[in-house]
Amino acid sequence: MNPLRTVKGLLHAEDVPLAAVADAVGTPTYVYSAAALTAQYRALTEAFAGVPHLVCYSVKANSSLALLKLFAGLGAGFDVVSGGELARVRRAGGAPSRTAFAGVGKTRDEMAEALAAGLLLFNVESAEELETLDAVGRAAGRRAPFALRVNPDVDPRTHPYIATGLKTSKFGVPFDEAQALYRRSKRMRGVEAVGVDFHIGSQLTDVGPIRQAVEKVSGLYRALREQGLPMRYLDVGGGLGITYEKEKPPSAEAYARVVRAATRETGAQLLLEPGRFLVGDAGVLLTRVLYRKRTPDRTFVVVDAGMNDLLRPALYQAHHALVPVRARKGRPAPVDVVGPVCESTDVLARARPMVLPRQGDLFAVMNAGAYGMSMASTYNSRPRPAEVLVSGGSYRVIREREQVRDLWRGETT
Numbered sequence: 394m395n396p397l398r399t400v401k402g403l404l405h406a407e408d409v410p411l412a413a414v415a416d417a418v419g420t421p422t423y424v425y426s427a428a429a430l431t432a433q434y435r436a437l438t439e440a441f442a443g444v445p446h447l448v449c450y451s452v453k454a455n456s457s458l459a460l461l462k463l464f465a466g467l468g469a470g471f472d473v474v475s476g477g478e479l480a481r482v483r484r485a486g487g488a489p490s491r492t493a494f495a496g497v498g499k500t501r502d503e504m505a506e507a508l509a510a511g512l513l514l515f516n517v518e519s520a521e522e523l524e525t526l527d528a529v530g531r532a533a534g535r536r537a538p539f540a541l542r543v544n545p546d547v548d549p550r551t552h553p554y555i556a557t558g559l560k561t562s563k564f565g566v567p568f569d570e571a572q573a574l575y576r577r578s579k580r581m582r583g584v585e586a587v588g589v590d591f592h593i594g595s596q597l598t599d600v601g602p603i604r605q606a607v608e609k610v611s612g613l614y615r616a617l618r619e620q621g622l623p624m625r626y627l628d629v630g631g632g633l634g635i636t637y638e639k640e641k642p643p644s645a646e647a648y649a650r651v652v653r654a655a656t657r658e659t660g661a662q663l664l665l666e667p668g669r670f671l672v673g674d675a676g677v678l679l680t681r682v683l684y685r686k687r688t689p690d691r692t693f694v695v696v697d698a699g700m701n702d703l704l705r706p707a708l709y710q711a712h713h714a715l716v717p718v719r720a721r722k723g724r725p726a727p728v729d730v731v732g733p734v735c736e737s738t739d740v741l742a743r744a745r746p747m748v749l750p751r752q753g754d755l756f757a758v759m760n761a762g763a764y765g766m767s768m769a770s771t772y773n774s775r776p777r778p779a780e781v782l783v784s785g786g787s788y789r790v791i792r793e794r795e796q797v798r799d800l801w802r803g804e805t806t
């Protein structure tokens with residue numbers, strides 16, 4: 394759902410003019426729509442209506458407390474990959490008992506803390522990790538509930554940097570080794586197998602690989618149940634894509650149809666780990682034009698949001714549409730929109746056709762709700778952006794702009 398609309402020539406998020414936000418809060422600022430976040434969550438849960446399931450929002454996509462609280466209020470569970478993310482979920486009022494813990498490098502301390510908090514399950518990614526979890530469980534006198542993250546070796550047909558389900562990937566346990574490891578776990582007193590998990594990659598726009606992976610893993614789930622393992626959960630990971638430019642990702646219904654059909658025989662409770670689908674379209678990055686400059690070859694527009702604020706274009710050559718907050722009349726020509734960071738890759742858009750903006754003009758960088766703020770850094774000693782949550786005609790600052798003095802917190806001279 395696109396939360397933006399134009400009213401009398403001015404871009405609004407829901408009913409709030411973006412220019413008013415920029416004037417009051419400054420730029421760069423991430424702006425999210427509560428209505429869009431809610432609509433995406435509902436679309437997904439409704440598509441799975443009638444099937445036991447839990448939407449575990451993937452916190453890495455955007456870990457801001459107000460968004461976590463909003464999803465917790467809608468009934469979501471969470472998918473976390475660190476003790477820090479789990480702490481955020483708890484701080485926002487999310488339930489550890491509805492939270493899955495993934496990641497290839499969980500530390501012993503993170504495991505112990507999550508187990509004590511009463512986590513739903515650990516998604517375990519290697520034999521050594523399972524042995525460590527077993528030791529942690531025994532030390533606590535409990536059985537840690539776990540699923541193995543299996544690697545179904547399916548090509549997700551997405552950007553190679555965000556594909557995770559191939560044989561060459563660092564993620565998961567090789568599919569053919571999973572059964573033996575599950576059997577071994579029966580003799581471990583500190584763990585209990587409760588499910589199977591996979592995740593083949595992010596920004597998936599093709600249902601073919603999803604169907605292949607779910608079918609393969611559902612077969613494994615059934616085989617393990619037949620062997621007497623107390624399996625309950627089938628975690629189908631995240632990955633459902635959104636439209637940044639011309640991609641045509643499956644709708645929530647189309648995605649659910651495929652997953653429901655492939656898991657029907659399992660009787661499992663489904664766990665879903667969407668990140669981008671829930672928050673991607675619901676957020677924009679508001680940025681202001683600092684300077685224009687022409688060189689013999691190019692026209693540059695320098696804006697105040699850099700790769701430290703939104704890393705995706707620099708890291709993945711990702712496309713984000715740029716929408717002027719107030720459209721100007723004129724003839725579009727190709728422009729390079731760049732940030733202030735001292736790196737040649739700090740380019741928000743290359744050769745993008747647009748009417749040349751003026752100094753002080755505002756742009757909304759679209760589809761920036763996922764992997765925007767959560768990947769922001771203070772590189773070049775640039776304080777990270779503010780965040781704003783819009784609901785109807787009102788908005789509130791949900792994260793203050795970082796201050797320069799925050800940059801050296803904990804440092805000594």
Ligand code: LLP
Binds near residue numbers: 451631668
């Ligand atoms: N579950 C697991 C185990 C994951 O590794 C991920 C994402 C998700 C769920 C959520 O995936 P989503 O539904 O958001 O596609 N920074 C990159 C994306 C990295 C994704 C990492 N894992 C980007 O900006 O495109």
